[in-house]
Amino acid sequence: GINAEYGKLKKKFFVLACHSSNLFKNKNYFFSIFTLNKTQLFRNFCKMSIQVEGNEQNLATKLNVKREQVENLFRRRFFFAPAFSIYGGVAGLYDYGPPGCAVKANLIAFWRRHFILEESMLELDCTSLTPEIVLKTSGHVEKFKDFMVKDVVTGNCFRADHLLEETIDALVAKSTNQQEKDEMLAVKAQADAYSAIELGEKLKKYAAKAPETGNDITDPFPFNLMFQTQIGPTGLYTGYMRPETAQGIFVNFTRLLDLNGGKLPFAGATIGQAFRNEIAPRSGLLRVREFTLAEIEHFVSPEDKAHPKFNQISNVVLNFYPRQNQITNMKIISMTIGDAVRTKMVDNETLGYFIARTALFMWFVGVKPENLRFRQHQTDEMAHYARDCWDAELLSTYGWIECVGIADRSAYDLTVHMQKSKARLSAFQPYPEPIVKEVLAIKPNKREIGMKFKQEAKIVTTYLEEEIDEISISDLECTIKSNGKAIIEIGTSIYEITATMLEFVKVNKKISGVNFIPHVIEPSFGIGRIIYCLLEQSYFIREGDEQRAVLSLSPIIAPVKCSILPLISNPTLLPFCSTISSLLTAVGIATKVDETGQSIGKRYARTDEIGIPFGITIDFQTPKDGTVTLRERDSQGQIRIKIEELATVILALVDARMKWADITERYPAHEAKLE
DSSP: OHHHHHHHHHHHHOOOTTTOGGGGTOHHHHHHHHTSOHHHHHHHHHHSOOOOOOEEEOOOSSOOSOHHHHHHHHHHTTSEEETTGGGTOOTTOEEEOHHHHHHHHHHHHHHIIIIIITTTOEEEOOOSEEEHHHHHHHTHHHHOEEEEEEBTTTOOEEEHHHHHHHHHHHHHHHOOOHHHHHHHHHHHHTGGGOOHHHHHHHHHHTTOOOTTTOOOBOOOEEEEOOEEEEESTTSOEEEEEOSOSHHHHHHTHHHHHHHTTTOSSEEEEEEEEEEOOOSSOBTGGGBOSEEEEEEEEEEEBTTBOOOTTHHHHTTOEEEEEOHHHHTTTOOEEEEEHHHHHHTTSSOOHHHHHHHHHHHHHHHHTTOOGGGEEEEEOOTTTSOTTOSEEEEEEEEETTEEEEEEEEEEOTTHHHHHHHHHHOOOOOEEEEEEEEEEEEEEEEEEOHHHHHHHHGGGHHHHHHIIIIISOHHHHHHHHHHHHHHSEEEEEETTEEEEEEGGGEEEEEEEEEEEEEEEOOEEEEEEEEHHHHHHHHHHHHEEEOTTOTTOEEEOOOTTTOSOSEEEEESSOOTTTHHHHHHHHHHHHTTTOOEEEOOOSSOHHHHHHHHHHTTOOEEEEEOTTHHHHSEEEEEETTTOOEEEEEGGGHHHHHHHHHTTSSOHHHHHHHSOBOOOOOO
């Protein structure tokens, strides 16, 4: 039993064995920690000193399951389906059915627990409809674009970088020259980083054509992905459906800072809908026009990006795909996050902390370590203000799919919003002791200001003497020296200040601290993409029975936690169904009762197909001694247990406080007939 469970644990949580085989040689130590829950187990690993050098290796390029079988299951059991399908549907719009809704709700609930609760984050729920000025300021109106090409005959539209990737995939499949293949794959790896001109050159080089017709295509040109709308009945106030949820956190920064007692670091988090007018939506939930994002904005001092809990995760081993490998050998590097930060492959501790925490989240919800990698953005792929960016990519039948973006966005967002709105979006860091410092100040000419602005003169003088910050004073001085005048904004009013209205002077000022604009570390999770990849990765066919599909979903996210099945439809057995169901739902365990007259094997198969991890069978022993059988989906193992103990045991299994191996040691096995 130890060897089997040791293998399962190693495979499910860490890829350390290939780097440090000594870690798992002490099976006595292993057995002592196996009964711990996931958090305790993780901390045990992190307490161990693991020195792992970067190990380059290849990972699979696509998930080895039959996509048509998987997607048929998703449709048939209504995990999700095209929206408005009775009217022909609209590309990129999907509805979640009951099992899909439950998986999504469970995934979000665990995300809240893993990030918001464990990291003491401040959660917001912000509006989706966003005024144009907000998205102009953030740069989305000007820059939130993809490059598009059109079929010159039909006018059908295609995303240019995706068309290049598909063209290269087809050429690589036909090529027998390894050097040629490597060159093309290097081009594919950079497809979404190319400019319009570069994309056009590559598309011509590889003779890309319109996929559906084989017709020629136009040169690439930009297409803004935001849905524009009008706010209010006049049609004069432009807005957009938000393309991301982050801006709501940035514009509420001051409120969040106040709630946190004015102290950094802290994080805001939000979960909600986002909207993007994708050029050619496809691939199920992977590229859609309306989707759910879960985003974190972690605010830190630009001078200190250390993380207080970094040591807890520094020994976690991850699969990294750094930028240099993407254009050379295309291999991933497996190493600890501690080493990745120490060698500056990952820019700083806080960024590294969230990379590791993201990996732990993925592993806990059922992603296998070999099906997760972290790809670093190329320097020309990142925004100009970004310090470092990594994507958590999950393996699917479509290849590696970006599901989480983790970026150091520097101070860009708060800076641009502060400059445009004139709101103070800065933090204050007190000095241990006040210091005296020579600073630039303004001495207003109150007579000149009074003659110019009359009853508003006091507003202007108060602003110049007390409210303007040191950086703005310096900017104002430069403008006055260059132009002889400058425009200042106070609230919603604009004032023209001339050189005769003020004097710039150096004064000694006692300063108790420094104002600064925080930097932001942003993990952004695409919930739909994670769900799709998890569903694909959990799919398998029972050995020896091609008709029996199973979704091996983690109990944490499974849509229903437990099925309740009478052995046969018998009046003696049926009353126990409602009793047990009430017992379990009272403690929050979702159940599914199946009283149909089909064989128990067929009913097990139906529950396995939607990922229900545990099954209770009521048989003719139940009325005699109040016991039932409890079945585990993946192993099909069964134990016998008293009804009154079901809720405690199943809840412990669902919450990962216990493993099935613990249960089989505690309760007698039940030898069931072959299913």
